[in-house]
Every structure is written in structure tokens, then in C-alpha cells.
Amino acid sequence: MSPDADSPPDRPPLERARDGLGQVGEALTRNRIRIGLLIVILFASGVIAVGATGDGLSTASAADAPEAPQADNITVITESGRAGTLIAYNPDGSILYYADERTKYFDVDQVEGTTATVEYVATDTLHTSGPYCDSPPCARNVIERTNLTTGETEVIVERYNHQETAGEWHDHVRVNETRVLIADILYDRVYMLNTETGIIEWEWDAQADFDPADSGGSFMRDWTHLNDVSLLDDGRIMASLRNHDRVVFIDPKTGVQEDWTLGEENNYDILYEQHNPDYIPESAGGPAVVVADSENNRIKEFQREDGEWVQSWEWTSSEMRWPRDADRLPNGNTLITDTHGNRVIEVNPEGEVVWEVGSTLPYEAERLNTGVESQGGESAQRLGLESRTERGATSDDGGGGFDPLTGIGHFLEGLLPHRIVNGIYFVMPVWFGAPQFAAAGLGLFAGLGWLGAELRWQLRDAGVRFRLPVYRE
Ligand SMILES: [Ca+2]
Numbered sequence: 001m002s003p004d005a006d007s008p009p010d011r012p013p014l015e016r017a018r019d020g021l022g023q024v025g026e027a028l029t030r031n032r033i034r035i036g037l038l039i040v041i042l043f044a045s046g047v048i049a050v051g052a053t054g055d056g057l058s059t060a061s062a063a064d065a066p067e068a069p070q071a072d073n074i075t076v077i078t079e080s081g082r083a084g085t086l087i088a089y090n091p092d093g094s095i096l097y098y099a100d101e102r103t104k105y106f107d108v109d110q111v112e113g114t115t116a117t118v119e120y121v122a123t124d125t126l127h128t129s130g131p132y133c134d135s136p137p138c139a140r141n142v143i144e145r146t147n148l149t150t151g152e153t154e155v156i157v158e159r160y161n162h163q164e165t166a167g168e169w170h171d172h173v174r175v176n177e178t179r180v181l182i183a184d185i186l187y188d189r190v191y192m193l194n195t196e197t198g199i200i201e202w203e204w205d206a207q208a209d210f211d212p213a214d215s216g217g218s219f220m221r222d223w224t225h226l227n228d229v230s231l232l233d234d235g236r237i238m239a240s241l242r243n244h245d246r247v248v249f250i251d252p253k254t255g256v257q258e259d260w261t262l263g264e265e266n267n268y269d270i271l272y273e274q275h276n277p278d279y280i281p282e283s284a285g286g287p288a289v290v291v292a293d294s295e296n297n298r299i300k301e302f303q304r305e306d307g308e309w310v311q312s313w314e315w316t317s318s319e320m321r322w323p324r325d326a327d328r329l330p331n332g333n334t335l336i337t338d339t340h341g342n343r344v345i346e347v348n349p350e351g352e353v354v355w356e357v358g359s360t361l362p363y364e365a366e367r368l369n370t371g372v373e374s375q376g377g378e379s380a381q382r383l384g385l386e387s388r389t390e391r392g393a394t395s396d397d398g399g400g401g402f403d404p405l406t407g408i409g410h411f412l413e414g415l416l417p418h419r420i421v422n423g424i425y426f427v428m429p430v431w432f433g434a435p436q437f438a439a440a441g442l443g444l445f446a447g448l449g450w451l452g453a454e455l456r457w458q459l460r461d462a463g464v465r466f467r468l469p470v471y472r473e
């Protein structure tokens with residue numbers, strides 16, 4: 001059949017020729033766009049594949065874990081990822097102790113009167129249903145004590161939770177030989193457990209002072225996310241209600257001391273889902289609280305002045321992602337876990353990084369024999385610490401040089417709320433850094449752009465086809 005026979009008789013030949021050329025040109029343009037987008041997607045996939053297969057940071061075994069720089073004392077680091085670890089570094093930077101028997105490790109503290117024994121909370125994830133678990137994942141929480149020199153480990157408390165989400169223990173603190181305070185995320189409370197009898201002897205329930213209807217996260221899912229507890233020398237208890245963006249001070253007899261509360265509902269300028277607040281008493285230049293302001297990607301310190309909390313110090317870096325611990329050391333340095341920055345760092349009073357070791361999803365770090373958490377340190381105000389935002393080359397790019405993908409990654413991160421960025425890094429593997437973030441962003445844009453273009457072309461073609469019966473077949 002000839003084209004003439006199919007075409008309506010009233011269409012001039014010139015117009016038909018122009019249409020034909022137009023279609024050829026259109027097809028060429030479409031294919032060029034397709035090829036261009038394909039190249040972008042292949043490039044992005046390549047960057048991600050290189051990240052996945054590269055010999056990057058790993059703590060999967062004691063042999064894989066990186067060595068640390070020298071330090072004056074043992075450093076203990078916990079990792080809370082799906083393959084969590086507890087790693088202790090000798091002062092010379094070699095590995096003294098390595099454990100990965102538990103699924104995740106959280107707060108760790110040196111045991112008083114020992115030189116190298118620690119007590120910590122850890123969680124086993126129960127992946128299958130059974131007598132302890134109806135709908136997995138569920139959790140078995142433990143408090144354990146380990147002599148890092150001999151490796152001898154003793155289970156002190158073990159408890160099952162019917163869910164793992166908001167069911168882990170992230171902190172405990174020892175009251176005396178037979179009593180511990182537990183930060184209970186599942187039931188939004190702090191309680192004192194007698195470890196000999198197993199009996200709860202005291203508890204503070206967050207509902208005593210907060211209404212689940214108009215505070216914190218979803219009551220049904222993860223209301224307070226109570227992730228840290230401290231016992232102060234004056235007998236008060238300090239607790240971190242992460243989802244309330246608040247640190248509260250609890251009188252064991254009367255409950256929360258409202259005028260002491262640090263942070264406000266939905267006021268993210270003060271705190272945004274913090275971890276590991278440490279109280280620095282008046283005798284050490286406080287009252288002050290040094291805290292990892294996690295979703296704001298910075299470490300902050302607040303000083304008590306005229307009955308109010310005033311921010312007295314801040315440290316952050318362009319590389320910092322979701323820090324979860326900061327300890328003021330006796331020498332004025334601050335030991336920081338940079339969770340999605342995949343590192344534990346120590347910054348000096350001038351704010352310079354003077355010690356750094358790679359770590360995958362670190363939760364907290366302790367430098368032994370410097371006082372538990374910040375107990376051996378002084379306030380930023382007394383030390384005259386200067387706030388600082390560190391900028392510079394990434395720590396993991398092998399040094400020097402501007403890496404455009406890292407730059408694009410940081411730019412894309414800046415377009416999104418911190419919470420979304422930190423959430424993405426939380427679910428992605430450890431090798432997924434800023435370059436991969438950039439590649440994933442570019443790949444996603446290209447993919448969505450391609451989809452949009454194809455849809456548009458199809459619609460356009462469909463529109464043309466609408467008129468087709470008029471002059472075709
Ligand atoms: Ca600790």
C-alpha cells in the first residue's frame with residue numbers, strides 16, 4: 001500500500017513531508033535524551049557499585065577493624081548497627097578487645113574501682129517467632145560486664161521485649177553494687193532494678209509529667225524514646241527524652257523539676273532528638289550539660305545561668321552526621337561519636353581534631369580512667385572553649401583534593417531536612433557516603449526525568465493518534 005492511498009486527499013504533500021521530517025527529528029531528539037539519561041544512570045550505578053565493592057571501612061572482625069592513633073588510655077567504642085560491636089583500643093592504638101556476639105551495643109561505662117572493666121547495655125534481635133516473640137523482630141536486652149584484659153564476661157540482667165522497635169535499652173547507670181537505673185524506651189520510664197532480687201524498687205513514668213496526646217512521638221509507636229539516664233551526685237536523675245527534644249531532671253520523690261528542663265516541644269533551635277547528655281556539676285564549672293544534638297549534627301553545651309539554660313559552646317564539622325555521644329575529658333578535649341560520619345573523634349580546646357578512628361554506626365565512646373562519660377571534665381565556660389565549625393577535606397577520601405561528587409552530595413544533603421538525610425544514612429550500608437548520596441540523587445533525578453519524559457511523549461503521541469483515524473487506515 002502506498003502512503004498516498006492512506007492519506008486524506010486534502011493534505012498538501014509539503015505539509016506531509018514536513019511532518020515526516022518532524023517525526024524523524026523528534027525520534028532523534030528522544031533517543032538522544034534517552035541515551036543521555038542512560039549515561040547518567042549508568043554513571044550513578046557505577047559510583048554506587050564502586051562504593052559497595054571498595055575496600056572501605058569495616059569492623060566485621062577484629063582483623064578488619066582499623067587501628068587507632070595513640071592515646072593516653074584505653075578507648076572503648078560501641079557500634080549499634082545490624083552487626084554491632086564493642087571494640088576496646090589499647091593506648092598504642094592496637095585492639096585490646098573485640099566482641100560482636102550481641103546484635104547491637106549501646107551505652108558503655110567503666111566499672112568503678114577497676115582499671116579495664118566495663119559495663120554496658122546490648123540488644124539481641126530475635127528474628128524468628130518463638131516462645132519469646134510473636135511478631136519479629138523482638139528484643140532481648142542485656143546488661144553485661146566485661147573485663148577487657150581477660151575477656152571474661154558476665155551477664156548481669158537479661159530481659160525480653162515483645163518488640164524491638166522502641167524496645168531496646170540504650171542506657172543504664174549503676175546506683176550501687178546491687179542496683180541499676182534502666183532507661184526503658186518501651187514503657188517510657190526510668191526504673192531502678194535490684195539486680196539480686198529482680199524487683200523494681202523505684203520508677204518514674206513519663207506520663208507523670210507529660211501527656212502522650214500532645215508531646216513527643218507517636219504514643220503507640222515510640223513516644224519518648226528515653227535513651228539516656230544519669231544519676232547526679234545530688235541524688236537527682238537526669239533523663240534524655242529524645243522524641244520530646246528535652247533533657248529532664250527528676251527528683252526521685254517529687255518528679256520532674258520543670259524549671260530545670262532543657263529543650264522545648266518542637267523548638268529544634270535548642271535540641272533536636274539528642275543523645276547522651278552529660279551533667280557537669282558546679283564544682284567542675286557547671287551546672288552545665290554537654291550533649292550530642294543529633295539531628296542538628298552538632299555537639300552543644302548549655303550553662304545554667306540565673307535559673308536558665310544558656311548555650312555556652314558548640315562544635316560541628318561539615319562532615320558531622322548524627323553525632324550521638326560527647327564526653328568532656330580531664331585535659332579539656334571532647335570525645336565525640338560521629339555516627340553517620342563513621343568515626344570517633346577527639347577535639348582539643350581549640351576545636352581541632354587531634355585523634356580519630358573509623359567506626360561503623362558508633363553509638364558511644366569512653367576513654368577509660370578519665371571518669372565515666374564527662375565526670376572528669378570541666379565546663380566549656382570554665383575552660384574557655386571556643387565554638388567552632390570545622391570545614392575541610394573529608395576524612396575518608398584519602399586526603400586532600402576537592403571531590404566534586406562529595407561536594408554535590410553535601411549540596412543535595414543541604415536541600416533535605418537533616419532528619420531525612422540521617423534517616424537515609426541509617427538504612428544505608430556504611431560505604432554509602434556523600435559521593436554515593438550524590439550518585440543516588442543524580443540517578444533518581446535522571447530516572448524520574450526519564451519516566452516523566454516517556455509519559456509526556458506517550459501522551460503527545462496518543463493525542464496525535466486521536467486524529468489518526470481521520471486520515472489513516
Ligand atoms: Ca557511657
Ligand SMILES: [Ca+2]
Nearest residue numbers: 107171228276
Ligand atoms: Ca550516656
Ligand SMILES: [Ca+2]
Nearest residue numbers: 327364365373
Ligand atoms: Ca561516652
